[in-house]
Amino acid sequence: MAASATTRAQIVEAADRLFYEQGFEHTSFTAIAEAVGISRGNFYYHFRTKDEILAAVIDSRVAATRAMLRRWAAETPDPAQRIRLFIHIVLTNGADIRAFGCPVGTLTAELAKLRHPARPEAVAVFTLFRAWLADQFAALGHEPGAADAKALHVLAFSQGVAALANAFGEEDFVHREVARLERWLADSPARRTGATP
Incomplete structure (x- = not known):
């Protein structure tokens, strides 16, 4: 039973990486099975359709995101520092x-283009980040509406920087934008609304 669970976890991990690097549509059962080093028969024992694998990958990403947010909460009691940890994802990765x-933005966009029914589930990671960031801004003293607006602003920053970093490959640009958003965060006191960089 333990070996079976390990194999399943390896399939999900390999599929997650391949969906990220190649896209969901262009990743085949064969490619995933080869990445794990198992036969197709063994593969089908765990997953019969690619949609089943996609659901498992999304569940895995949500669980990993929840664990990361818990780790950040344990690392520092300071909401502003927790927000900085999120901002730094574009540097860390x-x-x-x-x-x-x-990985979140590319999968969500691809599933939208495919009109895939799992798209709402894929958005769950964005939703987690949005709620968590809003909680941090609320802890800094912002009213709920303003806290959510600021959370969306930070999410928009991360997606914009990721898209342009992918397009141009300029690491210096990412560092400049991170520093810019950190200045915005430092200059964004509680209950001040409408501030943008």
Whole structure:
């Protein structure tokens, strides 16, 4: 049973990486099975359709995001510093983002183009980040509406920087934009609304 669970986890991990690097539509069962080093028969024991794998990948991403947010909360009690940890994702994952874009944004966009029914589930990671960031801004003293607006602003920053980093591959640009948003955050006191960089 433990070996079966391990194999399933390896399939999900390989599929997650391949969906990110190649796209969901262009990733085949064969490619995933080869990445894990298993036969197609063993593969079908765990997943019968690519949509089943997609659901497992999305669940895995949501779980990993929740774990990361819990880790950030444990690392610092300061809401502003927690927001900075999110802002720095584009630096922490810089090489992958320059090569493939944001894993959340690219999957959501691809599923939208395919009119795939799993798109709402794929948006769950964005929704988690939005609610978490809004909670941090609320903890800084912002009213709920303003806190959510600021959360969306930070999300928009991360997506815009990821898209342009992927398009141009310019690491210096990412560092400049991160510093710019950090200045905005430092100059964005509680209950001040409508501020943009």
